[in-house]
Amino acid sequence: MDDAEGFLRQKSQAVTESIDSKKWVWIEDKAEGYLSAKILEVNGETLSVEVNTGQRLTVKRDLTQQMNPTKYDKAEDMAALTYLNEAGVLNNLKQRYFSGMIYTYSGLFCVAVNPYRRLPIYTDKVVEMYKGKRRAEMPPHIFSITDNAYNEMLQERENQSILITGESGAGKTENTKKVIQYVATVAGTGETKSEKKQNLEDQIVQANPLMEAFGNAKTIRNNNSSRFGKFIRVHFGLHGKIAGADVESYLLEKSRVVSQTSEERNYHVFYQILTAADDQMKEKYLVTGKPEDYKFLSEGVARIDAVDDEEEWHATCDSMKTLRFTDEERGFLIKVVMAILHFGNVKFKQRPREEQAECPDTADAEKVAFLLGIQVADLVRSLLRPRIRVGHEYVQQGRNYEQVVSSVAALSKSLYDRMFKWLIARINKTLETKFSKNYFIGVLDIAGFEIFQVNLFEQLSINYTNEKLQQFFNHHMFILEQEEYKKENIDWEFIDFGHDLQPCIDLIEKKLGILSILDEESIYPKASDKTFIEKLKKNHDGKSPKFKLPKMSSKNKAHFEIEHYAGTVGYTVMGWLEKNKDPLNDSVVDLLRKSTDPIIASLFADHQPEGSRKKGSQFLTVSQLHKEQLEKLMVNLRNTTPHFVRCIIPNEKKKPGIIEANLVLHQLRCNGVLEGIRICRKGFPNRIIFSEFKQRYAILAPGAIPSGMFMDGRKAAAKLVDALQLEPNEFRMGTTKVFFRAGVIGRLEESRDEK
Numbered sequence: 001m002d003d004a005e006g007f008l009r010q011k012s013q014a015v016t017e018s019i020d021s022k023k024w025v026w027i028e029d030k031a032e033g034y035l036s037a038k039i040l041e042v043n044g045e046t047l048s049v050e051v052n053t054g055q056r057l058t059v060k061r062d063l064t065q066q067m068n069p070t071k072y073d074k075a076e077d078m079a080a081l082t083y084l085n086e087a088g089v090l091n092n093l094k095q096r097y098f099s100g101m102i103y104t105y106s107g108l109f110c111v112a113v114n115p116y117r118r119l120p121i122y123t124d125k126v127v128e129m130y131k132g133k134r135r136a137e138m139p140p141h142i143f144s145i146t147d148n149a150y151n152e153m154l155q156e157r158e159n160q161s162i163l164i165t166g167e168s169g170a171g172k173t174e175n176t177k178k179v180i181q182y183v184a185t186v187a188g189t190g191e192t193k194s195e196k197k198q199n200l201e202d203q204i205v206q207a208n209p210l211m212e213a214f215g216n217a218k219t220i221r222n223n224n225s226s227r228f229g230k231f232i233r234v235h236f237g238l239h240g241k242i243a244g245a246d247v248e249s250y251l252l253e254k255s256r257v258v259s260q261t262s263e264e265r266n267y268h269v270f271y272q273i274l275t276a277a278d279d280q281m282k283e284k285y286l287v288t289g290k291p292e293d294y295k296f297l298s299e300g301v302a303r304i305d306a307v308d309d310e311e312e313w314h315a316t317c318d319s320m321k322t323l324r325f326t327d328e329e330r331g332f333l334i335k336v337v338m339a340i341l342h343f344g345n346v347k348f349k350q351r352p353r354e355e356q357a358e359c360p361d362t363a364d365a366e367k368v369a370f371l372l373g374i375q376v377a378d379l380v381r382s383l384l385r386p387r388i389r390v391g392h393e394y395v396q397q398g399r400n401y402e403q404v405v406s407s408v409a410a411l412s413k414s415l416y417d418r419m420f421k422w423l424i425a426r427i428n429k430t431l432e433t434k435f436s437k438n439y440f441i442g443v444l445d446i447a448g449f450e451i452f453q454v455n456l457f458e459q460l461s462i463n464y465t466n467e468k469l470q471q472f473f474n475h476h477m478f479i480l481e482q483e484e485y486k487k488e489n490i491d492w493e494f495i496d497f498g499h500d501l502q503p504c505i506d507l508i509e510k511k512l513g514i515l516s517i518l519d520e521e522s523i524y525p526k527a528s529d530k531t532f533i534e535k536l537k538k539n540h541d542g543k544s545p546k547f548k549l550p551k552m553s554s555k556n557k558a559h560f561e562i563e564h565y566a567g568t569v570g571y572t573v574m575g576w577l578e579k580n581k582d583p584l585n586d587s588v589v590d591l592l593r594k595s596t597d598p599i600i601a602s603l604f605a606d607h608q609p610e611g612s613r614k615k616g617s618q619f620l621t622v623s624q625l626h627k628e629q630l631e632k633l634m635v636n637l638r639n640t641t642p643h644f645v646r647c648i649i650p651n652e653k654k655k656p657g658i659i660e661a662n663l664v665l666h667q668l669r670c671n672g673v674l675e676g677i678r679i680c681r682k683g684f685p686n687r688i689i690f691s692e693f694k695q696r697y698a699i700l701a702p703g704a705i706p707s708g709m710f711m712d713g714r715k716a717a718a719k720l721v722d723a724l725q726l727e728p729n730e731f732r733m734g735t736t737k738v739f740f741r742a743g744v745i746g747r748l749e750e751s752r753d754e755k
């Protein structure tokens with residue numbers, strides 16, 4: 001591994017002062033999270049300590065956390081820590097991070113901290129090192145997770161999934177790409193490439209930059225932020241060779257298409273096309289001007305540091321070529337992008353004393369119509385005076401300025417969204433092969449739990465998703481534990497920790513839950529955000545354990561709160577009904593369905609005009625669609641062996657070498673790592689096989705096991721446990737191992753050190 005090695009595993013342990021964990025504790029600190037402190041004196045439950053800053057303090061013991069002995073420094077698997085507490089976890093991640101070791105296990109989780117610098121740990125040579133190795137044989141790495149999934153798939157003949165979550169900027173997409181890179185390298189078809197024919201593994205790899213051009217954007221948090229979730233399945237044949245792939249996308253952020261905050265951008269592709277257009281593109285697709293010239297780009301910034309949009313466009317085109325897009329298909333994408341930009345520039349005016357808008361200058365509308373393959377007169381008329389169904393008849397209805405501007409925005413967003421879905425479907429078409437598919441590895445790259453100042457419909461959707469994923473994790477962990485306990489014949493009453501999340505999930509998704517009330521209100525003509533809130537209160541206030549009304553003093557003007565596993569979130573109901581209904585100008589949609597460009601005409605094929613939307617009809621609200629997609633994902637995941645990766649953003653400066661303790665602790669809470677530890681502690685997290693137990697701890701009870709006499713492992717272990725006078729609830733005897741509650745091994749270790 002050469003230079004990679006230092007970043008993965010320490011060659012030699014630095015000599016540090018040996019920590020006697022009895023003499024040191026962690027104490028809470030607002031800025032640093034935890035500070036180490038030396039115990040000077042113990043007075044019952046009160047400790048006087050000297051903090052590493054030199055300051056002396058008196059603290060209650062239960063406000064401190066125990067410190068792990070030095071030998072656990074930079075532990076590769078935190079589940080092995082003697083003291084499994086927040087301070088220990090944070091400290092371990094921090095120490096490893098400062099040494100460039102960004103991956104760490106925590107039981108079933110692999111935690112990855114964004115290094116914000118290129119580390120030499122993803123080369124083909126490193127891929128080679130991880131091939132076929134068991135998890136414990138190699139330093140923690142996303143390659144190890146992937147390789148284990150791959151081998152488990154082949155050995156157990158089971159589908160696998162890798163679930164990657166984390167906040168924006170935490171590194172989910174980078175890690176997703178490493179998973180794909182790994183399987184493409186170790187399980188590629190090995191076909192040689194030629195000018196005309198690209199091999200399948202290249203096509204799978206190239207799908208990512210292409211999706212990023214259309215689905216990623218610069219945000220305050222991340223210069224390349226994915227504004228959609230995705231589940232990529234790579235399919236394999238019986239012998240483990242790649243046999244195809246498909247992608248499912250979730251919830252593209254549509255609002256970005258028409259507006260951005262001042263430090264952000266619209267989707268990358270807009271700037272790529274404007275910067276890179278050659279004469280032919282300019283003429284054919286009406287590409288003119290700079291980002292500042294377009295309303296839908298002018299609110300944000302135009303450039304990203306160290307990114308060359310022109311170069312990026314060439315890369316996007318290369319990806320399209322690799323994925324065998326035709327010129328027409330590429331042209332279609334450019335046309336929609338440019339049509340949206342020109343659409344935003346169409347000027348409307350309000351007629352004085354009339355509830356009617358007009359379009360005095362149709363120059364921009366002409367461009368839109370040209371690009372979309374429709375007639376400009378039809379477009380303008382449909383915008384200003386759409387045909388509305390009233391009973392069985394159609395009538396023309398005038399629209400005022402606000403209505404027209406808002407329907408232009410809705411149409412632009414919808415066009416982009418549908419183009420994006422088309423793009424995904426088109427990628428899938430290339431990645432679909434004739435090879436027989438026996439198994440898959442699915443990689444989920446989806447936004448983690450979000451708690452913002454103001455939490456809207458989007459946050460509820462993403463938090464609901466995470467609630468389901470966390471339940472899936474808890475359930476999986478419980479199944480594994482249960483299997484182990486059963487195998488070892490342990491007396492233990494099983495608790496499925498997945499059930500812990502059910503009340504919250506019910507509150508959101510069950511009959512008369514939040515989403516179904518939202519759907520009901522979305523159909524009812526006189527409903528508003530206000531009536532929705534009232535209905536929520538009526539059904540859930542004081543009735544659902546996870547539903548709360550915010551205290552009057554609440555600053556962020558939330559209307560209701562949900563107690564999620566990761567914390568209580570206040571939600572603000574603003575435009576929820578509109579977002580859920582997602583209304584469109586049906587007259588314009590009808591026009592688009594008759595576009596001379598067949599792909600554009602196909603985009604709205606499944607659109608249902610508003611007048612025909614009824615209860616029980618095929619029309620799905622945004623939340624119903626999401627729920628359906630999520631259910632499909634869960635079914636998919638339940639048929640896999642899951643592997644969990646939690647990405648952590650170390651600081652908000654996008655800089656290497658800085659750990660903001662509170663930011664990291666908050667994420668560990670939200671992403672289930674601490675929840676995993678909590679569950680762990682309820683069972684018997686430490687287990688040691690009999691012979692090892694005897695060998696290591698016999699010294700603590702000399703004479704308990706008669707020397708020179710044969711005694712089978714179980715008997716010897718039982719005698720030793722007896723002699724150590726452990727409480728009955730602190731351990732269980734299995735058939736091959738002794739199981740311990742959290743902390744017991746720590747005590748035994750301390751006594752051993754004293755000997």
Ligand code: ATP
Pocket residue numbers: 114115116117118119166167168169170171172173174175221222223224225226227447647
């Ligand atoms: P979002 O939810 O906004 O899409 P994300 O979790 O997908 O965020 P990434 O786009 O993967 O975040 O990472 C953000 C940036 O952090 C990357 O563009 C890259 O600069 C850096 N980064 C993340 N992971 C790594 C890594 N393993 N090595 C080097 N740089 C990384």
Ligand code: MG
Pocket residue numbers: 172173174224225226
């Ligand atoms: Mg991303």
